[in-house]
Amino acid sequence: MRLKDKVAIITGAAQGIGKRTAEIFAREGAKVVIADFDAEAGQKLADSLEDAIFVKVDVSKSESANEMVKKAIDKYGKLDILVNNAGITKDGWMVKMTEEQWDQVIDVNLKGVFNCSQPAAKQMMEQGEGVILNATSIVGLYGNIGQTNYAASKFGVIGMTKSWAKELSPKGIRVNAVAPGYTMTAMMETVPDKVLDNLRKGNPLGRLGQPDDIANAYLYLASDEASYVNGLVLSVDGGQVLGS
Ligand SMILES: NC(=O)c1ccc[n+]([C@@H]2O[C@H](COP(=O)([O-])OP(=O)(O)OC[C@H]3O[C@@H](n4cnc5c(N)ncnc54)[C@H](O)[C@@H]3O)[C@@H](O)[C@H]2O)c1
Numbered sequence: 001m002r003l004k005d006k007v008a009i010i011t012g013a014a015q016g017i018g019k020r021t022a023e024i025f026a027r028e029g030a031k032v033v034i035a036d037f038d039a040e041a042g043q044k045l046a047d048s049l050e051d052a053i054f055v056k057v058d059v060s061k062s063e064s065a066n067e068m069v070k071k072a073i074d075k076y077g078k079l080d081i082l083v084n085n086a087g088i089t090k091d092g093w094m095v096k097m098t099e100e101q102w103d104q105v106i107d108v109n110l111k112g113v114f115n116c117s118q119p120a121a122k123q124m125m126e127q128g129e130g131v132i133l134n135a136t137s138i139v140g141l142y143g144n145i146g147q148t149n150y151a152a153s154k155f156g157v158i159g160m161t162k163s164w165a166k167e168l169s170p171k172g173i174r175v176n177a178v179a180p181g182y183t184m185t186a187m188m189e190t191v192p193d194k195v196l197d198n199l200r201k202g203n204p205l206g207r208l209g210q211p212d213d214i215a216n217a218y219l220y221l222a223s224d225e226a227s228y229v230n231g232l233v234l235s236v237d238g239g240q241v242l243g244s
Contacts, residue, residue, distance in 0.1 A: 001029035002223040007076040009033040009068065011059050011116055012086030014041035016185030017135070020211035021083060021218045026050050028219060033072040035059075035116075036086070059086045059112030069119035078127060081222045082120040084113040084134045084157075089187060091146045102149045109153030113160060121168055129172040131222050134161050136177045138237050154179075158233055165231030174230045176221045181237025183209035205238035213238075 008025050012018040014036035022032050022045060032052040036042040039056050046054035053075055057068040072079055087109045090101040117132055124130025139147050140154025157177060164175040182188060182199050188208075200208055217236045220226055235241075 002219060002225070003081075004029035006030045006080040006222070007033070007072065007078050008081035008083065008222065009035055009055075009072050009079065009116070009120065010083040010085055011035045011057065011068075011112070012135075014038040014045060016187065017180065017183060017211045017214045018083070018085040019045055021085065021215040022049065022052070024212075024215045024219050025081075025222070026052060028223075030081070031076050033068070033075070035068050057116075059084075059116055060107035062115045062118075065112070065115035066119045068116065069123060073123060079120055079123045079130065080127075081131045082116060082133070083218055083222070084116055084132070085218075086112055087135055087153075087187075089147065089150050091150065091190075092148075093146055094148045097148055105149035106153050106156075109150065110156045110160075113157055117160070117164065121164070121173060124173045125168070125171045127172075130174075132164065132168070132173060132175045133218055133221050134175070134177040136161070136179045136233060138179055138181045138235065138240060141179055141233070141235070142241060161233065162231050169230050174221075174226070176226070176229060176232045176234065178214060178217045178221065179233050179235045179237065180214045181209050181235070181240040183211060183214055185211060199240070203238045203240050204242055207238065209236065209238065 008030045013022045013034040026049040034042045034046045034054045035057045042054040046052040055071045058064045136157045137154040143151045161177040
């Protein structure tokens with residue numbers, strides 16, 4: 001087991017990539033905190049795993065994020081891994097994007113990562129070790145039409161990842177990011193079939209990502225096998241950009 005007795009918080013774990021990550025972490029022996037604002041799906045997942053709890057959180061609110069970390073520590077006594085996976089899209093052309101669309105995406109995807117990492121890092125510094133993993137995106141490396149707010153948030157996540165890798169590693173905390181390519185989850189439901197087909201055709205591997213592909217990257221980075229990996233942005237996209 002690659003995460004035996006590690007305590008991991010995974011935000012946005014009620015569905016999609018976060019859910020699969022929680023299942024794989026649990027399979028590898030971790031005690032998992034399913035953190036999401038979808039209480040029904042989150043609790044159901046927690047009930048299905050060997051040793052897991054559900055914690056309702058809105059990552060965009062610092063008080064809620066602080067409470068999430070406190071509940072994890074109250075339950076399990078320590079915190080080894082934080083996966084900042086929660087994220088949303090509110091797409092629109094830049095010239096038509098509303099202030100609300102901008103604020104919502106920045107609040108969850110960028111500020112949310114900061115809100116959760118701050119209390120987690122304080123705990124990990126006390127312990128002298130820990131791992132923080134952040135969800136960026138292919139869009140956080142290359143930008144995308146209609147995703148000004150999302151791209152800004154995901155570029156920002158890379159900035160925080162690299163800053164924290166420098167700031168926190170002397171305290172024993174490794175910080176890395178995963179940049180998924182287009183991955184088949186609910187987030188992709190609004191993308192028209194024709195666009196999905198083109199993305200598939202443009203990918204050297206001829207397919208889009210599955211939650212497993214991304215969850216396995218988190219597993220590697222969370223495990224001791226990655227003990228010398230710090231400040232990395234790991235693209236998991238089938239080589240999508242090579243094909244475009
Ligand atoms: N699916 C993709 O193609 C893709 C590609 C690149 C990056 N990503 C990133 O991976 C992460 C997961 O994506 P996904 O496709 O699994 O998404 P998803 O929409 O399937 O799941 C996101 C989860 O986050 C939760 N969530 C949303 N806002 C929240 C908040 N404020 N507080 C707590 N929980 C909240 C939702 O309830 C949901 O369970 C996101 O950060 C996303 O940006 C996804």
